[in-house]
Amino acid sequence: MKKRDWILFAxxxxxxxxxxxxxxxxxxxxxxxxxxxxxxxxxxxxxxxxTVKAGTRITWxxxxxxxxxxxxxxxxxxxxxLDTDEKFTYTISKPGTYIYYCSIHPKxxxxxxxx
Amino acid sequence: MSQQKTSDVILYDxxxxxxxxxxxxxxxxxxxxxxxxxxxxxxxxxxxxxDSSGLHKxxxxxxxxxxxxxxxxxxxxxxNPDVVATMKVAIDKIRALPVxxxxxxxxxxxxxxxxxxxxxxxxxxxxxxxxxxxFFVPGEHDVLEDNxxxxxxxxxxxxxxxxxxxxxxxxxxxxxxxxxxxxxxGGMGSxxxxxxxxxxDDVKHLSKSxxxxxxxxxxxxxxxxxxxxxxxxxxxxxSYLKHFGSVTVxxxxxxxxxxxxxxxxxxxxxxxxxxxxxxxxxxxSPGPMKVPAEKxxxxxxxxxxxxxxxxxxxxxxxxxxx
Numbered sequence: 001m002k003k004r005d006w007i008l009f010a011x012x013x014x015x016x017x018x019x020x021x022x023x024x025x026x027x028x029x030x031x032x033x034x035x036x037x038x039x040x041x042x043x044x045x046x047x048x049x050x051t052v053k054a055g056t057r058i059t060w061x062x063x064x065x066x067x068x069x070x071x072x073x074x075x076x077x078x079x080x081x082l083d084t085d086e087k088f089t090y091t092i093s094k095p096g097t098y099i100y101y102c103s104i105h106p107k108x109x110x111x112x113x114x115x
Numbered sequence: 116m117s118q119q120k121t122s123d124v125i126l127y128d129x130x131x132x133x134x135x136x137x138x139x140x141x142x143x144x145x146x147x148x149x150x151x152x153x154x155x156x157x158x159x160x161x162x163x164x165x166d167s168s169g170l171h172k173x174x175x176x177x178x179x180x181x182x183x184x185x186x187x188x189x190x191x192x193x194x195n196p197d198v199v200a201t202m203k204v205a206i207d208k209i210r211a212l213p214v215x216x217x218x219x220x221x222x223x224x225x226x227x228x229x230x231x232x233x234x235x236x237x238x239x240x241x242x243x244x245x246x247x248x249x250f251f252v253p254g255e256h257d258v259l260e261d262n263x264x265x266x267x268x269x270x271x272x273x274x275x276x277x278x279x280x281x282x283x284x285x286x287x288x289x290x291x292x293x294x295x296x297x298x299x300x301g302g303m304g305s306x307x308x309x310x311x312x313x314x315x316d317d318v319k320h321l322s323k324s325x326x327x328x329x330x331x332x333x334x335x336x337x338x339x340x341x342x343x344x345x346x347x348x349x350x351x352x353x354s355y356l357k358h359f360g361s362v363t364v365x366x367x368x369x370x371x372x373x374x375x376x377x378x379x380x381x382x383x384x385x386x387x388x389x390x391x392x393x394x395x396x397x398x399x400s401p402g403p404m405k406v407p408a409e410k411x412x413x414x415x416x417x418x419x420x421x422x423x424x425x426x427x428x429x430x431x432x433x434x435x436x437x
Contacts, residue, residue, distance in 0.1 A: 081260060
């Protein structure tokens, strides 16, 4: 790879790595938390409620010996079934309150507040 | 139903209504107690498993079938790293019964992750069982990702809706229900309007003296709502069955035996062939219970159900894998 191509590649990569930048007209500074983790453990989403900025990457990790999934009540997002240690990442760009649950074990519910 | 069968039932029907409903009976038994419950004309009689007279009565059954449940093929975690081995032991247990069962009921969670290879393994293992037919209902683990299409392609070709159906064997009416589909956030098991309508219609034309056996994966009685151990609309289903003299409800899902007799309905849950789950509320979650390896098989098992036409009775006998 030539030097000029490399710079172009790196620039594109950096732009792609910054979620929502300029496209959504939002100012996401490099220091703001852009990722939040939710642990699935003991048939619960932990923490059960999270408050995030629009564009935050949310990653669920299943720590149980039983498969779970992550499904929003309005069906706007749905993970595949997550076996032990499998992850699901989703980014919500539209502010609002999202209720989700595990459609296999529907007693498991969680809430995302997107600001 | 033939005249012959009807007169058999009436012989023991002192109230001429197909059931003795004078008493309200409630019984709950935990795994490991070794109880054999015999329902005769609505009256519960129970025997310890070492009570030879009770077992002798069960041996005189008109026919018997075996319930197995929650084989969770594909599960490989610490609670049981070899679910193939324990299912083989369960099938050996069935082969060792003094009288071969007429058929086997599998009350769901056949597989752990709905993988084709997991279904294939169970089908292969069941070929060694001494029963001509195996009837299934799906558990939530059998309908992952595809709303149960694969399950129905394999086991539900002649079923209705999500896979519900009924059939008759020797005067007993069997109903297989599906309560693991279209689950709502915050809820428990669900039968749904369409299935409830079908059930009402399915049992409407039966003689009230017909013994009815209903089987489904998630319990049709509320055992522990916090863990989703119940079915939101089961009361409506049971209301269609309250006029029958003898109703037996067989479920799985909770990986332990529990029994309750309420009026004319006997509820029973079976153990798993794969791994035990904790008693309600006795652990942070209903996840697989890890027990010492030497204890595992004492918490897994199969359920033998014997029907005595002349006694108008179904006897439910749980036995562990050791």
